[in-house]
Amino acid sequence: MDGIKYAVVTDKSLRLVFKNQYTFNVESGSTRTEIKSWVELLFGVKVIAMNSHRLPGKRTGKRRRMGHTMHYRRMIITLQPGYSIPSLRNLLF
Template sequence: MDKWSILKGRVISEKAFGVQEEGKYVFVVDKKANKVEIKKAVEELFGVEVEKVNVINVKGKRKVFKGIKGKRPDIKKAIVTLKEGQTLKEL
């Protein structure tokens, strides 16, 4: 799997910014990517050392819009912990 297709984007939320001070960054990743691939992609793209990767599969919410039932897509999030003293540059 290509390193550019593994990371789909950053999660922008209050909680994601809170853990950023601890050296943890939250990304939306490809559903088929595993922890090893995510670690390699972050290290190569940002030039940092990754300590560990935690992965969360998030089910999409069911919604009703103008009487039509639908479902948001499922996503996979990765919480990447960097080694002590390392940070990602502003993206």
């Protein structure tokens, strides 16, 4: 279950928690079905929808040694009504 890196805590992700949607950064190589099964297994919930987008890496370095960080993928996961992830709710509020 190395595909899920961590939960995202931003203003938008906090608003989405009230709509029963949770935001995670995941490995860019993992598939939607893998992530859905990991979330259902790890938290014991039912997933009904998943949205994802790829965020670009940031530029790093100075002068001649320019580089960039790796890009990553962010998933917004919608749970069935009646399900929630209480450990994340307690952390966020």
